[in-house]
Amino acid sequence: MSGAAALGLPVRAASRRRFRRPSAMPGFRLTFGFAVAYLSLIVLIPLAVLLLRASALGPSGLWDLVTDSRNLAALKTSFGLSLAAAAIDAVFGLLIAWVLTRYTFPGRRLIDALVDLPFALPTAVAGICLATLYSGNGWLGAPLEALGLKVAYTPLGILVALVFVGLPFCVRTVQPLIAEIDRSSEEAAAILGASRARALATVILPPLIPAVLTGFALAFARAVGEYGSVIFVAGNLPYVSEIAPLLIVIKLEEFNYTGATAIAAVMLLMSFGALLAINLIQDFSRRRFGHV
């Protein structure tokens, strides 16, 4: 390059802003092309069709549908409970990941394998299990009902199902980070006189925050879209325990395709907004806590 410049030849794109930074390693064009093609086929084109169908409704029609009280209630139920479930998963996932990574005890590998089961189990099976377990005469439902707590066929039932399906995300995202924690920085905190609680709050947990947020985002996304496990345990009462995905199915069964796509589009936008927000927080926390 410098040789060319010395000879007075134009140095290509020396000052021009480039699409990508030059790299000595080949492979950018190929991988980028593949990535865009796949993403288009599998994600972007279907979503575009969805938005196109919904836009046929026009802004006012869309607004009417969204503000329809039953739809609004369903959206509230879906997003509110999904956030709550993801939050619960984040806390308990962290705890489970901690125990599985930091301690050795008989049956650890077994429990480690069990964590992934919510991924593998057909969601309907999970829903039916939960419904049986938490119904008025179920193993857990009966004693809970004696305490005045009704779980199955209430929003609480939905929450239980969403917590169930989201848990693996929150365990698997933090596990590698916990394994990587530098034991000596824990020891350093102890030697400097920090109590275990203080060491936990100031030294051990902050670096885990980005991973916890990733798990939270994944569990949230999964919960918003969850259908199979919820409908068996929810009771599906309009305005009370009806989730947005169920409403879409109901609209489809009524051959109300525009109504279905409209709700779907709204869900899509809300989910995208929520995930974007979480990603931004995550980015911030990574800069704040993730200094390597």
Place this chain on the structure above:
Amino acid sequence: MVAGFAPSDALAAPRGRAEAEPVAARTVRKPGSEVRVDGIVKTFSGDGPAALEGVSLAIAPGELLALLGPSGSGKTTLLRVIAGLEIPDAGRVFFGATDTTDVPVQRRGVGFVFQHYALFRHLTVFENIAYGLRSRERSRRPGEAEIRRRVGQLLDLVQLPTLASRYPGQLSGGQRQRVALARALAVEPSVLLLDEPFGALDAQVRKDLRRWLREIHRETGQTTVFVTHDQDEALELADRIAILNRGRIEQVGAPHEVQDDPASRFVMSFVGETARVAADIAGGQVWVDGRAALRAREDWPEGPVDLCLRPWHLTVGGDEAALLGTVREWRRTARGTVAEILLDGSDSPVEVKVTDVHRKGDRVALQASEARVFPRG
């Protein structure tokens, strides 16, 4: 050598001794306390060899002591036992007159510097150094202004006054280790422990930090113990050196003592270059391969021995009663000519300064001005 140098009987000396040395008490200065370990036994994983097999050691107040040994000798384990990071299977640890064996690590009040710094990556340099002060219980915790003043002082001490707001990831290795030292000093420990503090640094930085640690020690006067596997580091820095091998202390002494008067064959070959020759002592002579090679000293034991020689005590030349060897290599360097000679009865060659020209394969006779023998077995 600083006043802290103390053969073991000096431990009984009054504690004022370490304070008596002239010091520019610019920063935190607190007389160090005596550290004594007594019969420490520590075993890892049940059946393996013990990491420490009954180690006893007394470190004088204000002394700078090196724990030197090969990897696996138990030196780091001993340091961690003193810090309270490992619980010994048996034995006691004393700081001054107090038995601290059962005092939890949080309340021992030691400073510890880790080999890989162990800085808190998500906290700034300032917050790293302030961590110990902020961790104190409310009644002993200094105010924000006082913390600021103290951290500023420490940053000056470690010569990093401008880096307070950086994160550890933005510092070089040498800078990180200095921050780690400032963090350890912030709590005004009476005992400072360093685990291979320069192990992860490159040669030039190591050298600078060594000198600098010496100065800091002179300034702060803490009882300081550092672990190293580098004999140069131990010889250059320490008032006294404790040499560990396989969980036992082989010798404790000033650098010149361990070098000139090694207590065992291990110390002899670990500290300083050594040529080892299998020999027998009989009738006042040292026999190598059936030849009388050296006159035996009167206090040397009869029977099979290892004859240990420093290369700088060897000269080429001489008559009948000499060691024999084969020249393996001969080269000229800026400081003279050097021959690499494999002595008969030895299995590794030594470099000896020579004056004549030699060729590979030449047989030469060597005289030893000094030698030590250790019974073989």
